[in-house]
Amino acid sequence: MTPPTSPPRSVLVVGGGAAGNAVTILLRRAGVAVDLIEAKDDWNATAGSGITLQGNALRVLRELGVWEQVRASGFAFGSVGITAPDGTVLHVARDIRTGGDDLPATVGMQRPRLQRILIDAVRASGAHIRLGTRAETLDQDGDGVTVRFTDGSQGRYDLVIAADGLNSSTRAAIGITDKPEPTGMAIWRVAAPRPAGVTRTDLAYGGPAYIAGYCPTSDTTIYAYVVEANRDRASIPPETYAAEMRRLTSGYGGFWPEITATVTDSAKVNYTWFDRLLVEGSWHRGRVVLVGDAAHCCPPTLAQGAALSLEDALVLAELLTSSDTWDDALFQAYHERRIARVRPVVDASVQIGQWQLDGVRDADVPGLMGRTMTMLRELP
Missing domain, CATH: 3.50.50.60 (FAD/NAD(P)-binding domain)
Structure with missing residues (x-):
């Protein structure tokens, strides 16, 4: 039985x-x-x-x-670029393959x-x-x-x-x-078209904000972000998000002018504290x-x-x-x-x-x- x-x-x-x-x-x-x-x-x-x-x-x-x-x-890639705020590439580092050698280092x-x-x-x-x-x-x-x-x-x-x-x-x-607990920083994020030539994450430290960066997310898209000190959320009306992000990113060179020009819809911009x-x-x-x-x-x-x-x-x-x-x-x-x-x-x-x-x-x-x-x- x-x-x-x-x-x-x-x-x-x-x-x-x-x-x-x-x-x-x-x-x-x-x-x-x-x-x-x-x-x-x-x-x-x-x-x-x-x-x-x-x-x-x-x-x-x-x-x-x-x-x-x-x-x-x-979009798979294997390196990260460090740039000056004006877009000059200062250093390119190979990413560590944390998933093993049979997987890409990074996918956006x-x-x-x-x-x-x-x-x-x-x-x-x-x-x-x-x-x-x-x-x-x-x-x-x-x-x-x-x-x-x-x-x-x-x-x-x-x-x-x-x-x-x-x-x-x-x-x-x-x-x-x-x-x-808030760490004191906040991030603006937006999806944008991928400029020709963006094939990895690039990070600019300094300039108008602490960090400005972008990551390719497909053959045609990226997401771009800029990190600043956090602000009272109530002081930033949601309808101004695109203008605020453009203001912060307009001080960066390289691919940023092309990216900044596409940040026009506040509904597509996200603001989050760290x-x-x-x-x-x-x-x-x-x-x-x-x-x-x-x-x-x-x-x-x-x-x-x-x-x-x-x-x-x-x-x-x-x-x-x-x-x-x-x-x-x-x-x-x-x-x-x-x-x-x-x-x-x-x-x-x-x-x-x-x-x-x-x-x-x-x-x-x-x-x-x-x-x-x-x-x-x-x-x-």
């Missing part, structure tokens, strides 16, 4: 960004029943301008089965395109998806979590994965009081566990935000699908693996910005970047 089989484990993933989508795909591949809820009706399918994906992010995307789509949709992509690729993979996985839905209450016991949703329904799960971002309501609901977050202590309470920006966030000075979130998803899914017991020991093992890797990246990302805020002229930015990226070549 065949012994009865136990029912498949069930997981609720809260949040449909990079970390939430990735962990859903990986758990579904292992046969875990997954519900994914996302607060936004459009699943963030049109949000954002561009994203820089370094090799350790590409390594996870390959594991998710979407690397070929990413490669076809993005339009962020909405990456999100659509991940959305399609989540849908194909067979996960149950509910958009425009939030978790209202979480009631835990020794065996699982009962979740009541904002539409009045409820569900019972073996585990809840909080992937609901920097201002995670799930993090707060389980009593973790860590909150993001924040730092690193949840201290364990990243779980009972059977609720944090991933991605809900657990950590850093300024994009090393372009590692999405990569770290994707790695969280990979490590957590690996531990969950290789263990018969989901308990504190497993979740603590997840935290210990991740904190040793995440903390140096968060600290380095913040330090690079702080050196600029403090006007430190002899700061070893290349050395810090090199040491951090070399560490990321190791498997997570």
